[in-house]
Amino acid sequence: MAAAIETKKLTKTYKSRSLGAVNVVDELDLHVEEGEIFGFLGPNGAGKTTTIKMLLSIIYPTSGEGWVLGREIGDMEVHKVISYLPERPYYYEYMTGLELLMFYSSLFGMKDVERCKKLLERVNLAGDASKTISQYSKGMQQRIGLAQSLLNDPKLLFLDEPTGGLDPIAHTEIRDLILQFRDEGRTVFISSHELSEVERICDRVAIINRGKIVRQGKLSELLHGGRFEVIAENLDRSFEDTVKIPDAIVSYANGRLIVDMPEGEDLNALIDSIRSAKGTIVSVIPRRKRLEDLFVQTVRDTNQGAAR
């Protein structure tokens, strides 16, 4: 699959009087494939927004290279097919929703009122098209932000904290829209702190800390726990003693045998032995890490590594 975003040793250095030169983004190697939802995670000040700004050529890299949809960053042509929703965006408050979309569409050289109206419908704001932005709630402002980001039918969307500070209903609405974007074949690059949200919708993630990528990969692989939990019933308590699997935790409670074991060939052998003993398999569940745990552990490890 072609890369929607590719960076090689992308670096942004700021000079500070007290700290000297600080690499806010440090030799970043990022690879985002077309058509995926990519989560860009990191604690505050990790370099997420700086990276996005460099990819959008709002700020300039100190060194390194980057490509967006195959074009070098800074190439204005690519801005015709990408879009950006910044964190806590502000829109001209005196404009109505429709006027705002018309303004942004004129930046693309378009003046398509019908398209703007359709986009308002898509983000459930058709009924509020004539209200001014100052009358919009936070969730409505975020939805109008998503509508403006769709004006040019983008191939790649950069969303910086798209669900930040929204109530659960607005969360769900935004999440559904993002999932629709993927179904339409768009690439979505999300920078977020909402880890449960990212876990639900992202295909791949990268964790950035202190300007460096410390983890990057498919979410399913990163969260792969490598263990299974097997629950069975209708077994004698003595069956507990027959389970001899290395590194397994075996317990018996409420007439149920619970085996927490590493994945491998022993799983089939255990299932076979339960069936032979006329037991009933209740469930076999692959144990998955939570993204939150992975994130916290990764950030902690890198912080400790840096402190040493």
Next chain:
Amino acid sequence: MRAIVAIASTTVGEAIRRKVLLIILLIGLLFLSIAPGLGGLSPRQETTVLTSMMLGILQLTSAVIAIVLTVYLIPTEIERRTIYTILSKPVQRWQFLVGKYVGAILALGLMMLLMSGVLLLTYYLLQRDVSRLGEIAKAPLFYFVQMSLLAAVAVFFSTFVSPLVNFFLSGGLYFIGSMLNTIYDTFANSPTTNPAVKAVASVINVIVPNFANYNIQNPIINPGQQIQNPTAYALFTTAYGVFYILILLIGAILIFDKREV
């Protein structure tokens, strides 16, 4: 071009809704309206002093509006992050800057038009003399070029200094530029001046835009002082202003293009 027009129109929309600008405008309009209330003047003095005072109010109010409007033009867009959504579209930085400038002078022009209307109406109601209205109306046109130049100075500084510093820098430059003829005559043309001071005065004379070119109230007020060739003077001063505006905008674009926002 459409991007510049769109950015300019939003700048006008924002400017005419900014409370601080509207308050300054209202104060200017108020002073223009009460200026005739000053009594104790002979009819001849009344005409001269009144015209002078009202043009002075118009010019001062326009200068304050021009500076207050433009010093915040770029920093506000950065602070509110509206610039990010705009620059992520296929909009070049120079288009953004030019759009903001054009919008600012359009808004300024609208406000000056309103003040000029009040000025001319007040003058007419008091003097009942239509014959001089055309002559008086020339001054706001010159002031508009002057204020467009002042706005370009403030836009230039706004690409690299804070609004507060910009306020004093632009205001200071406007003050020096308005006194330029006097300063230059005092230092450069005096036989007793030190050559080094003369050189500095000459450099300032070249670098600082001569805002005094546009202060044409004296010939308007005083029929004894006439501009030899009004059309040529108007063309020269407009071309001079446009030249400086272009230089300042090019400088601003070059700086803004490298700036991290």
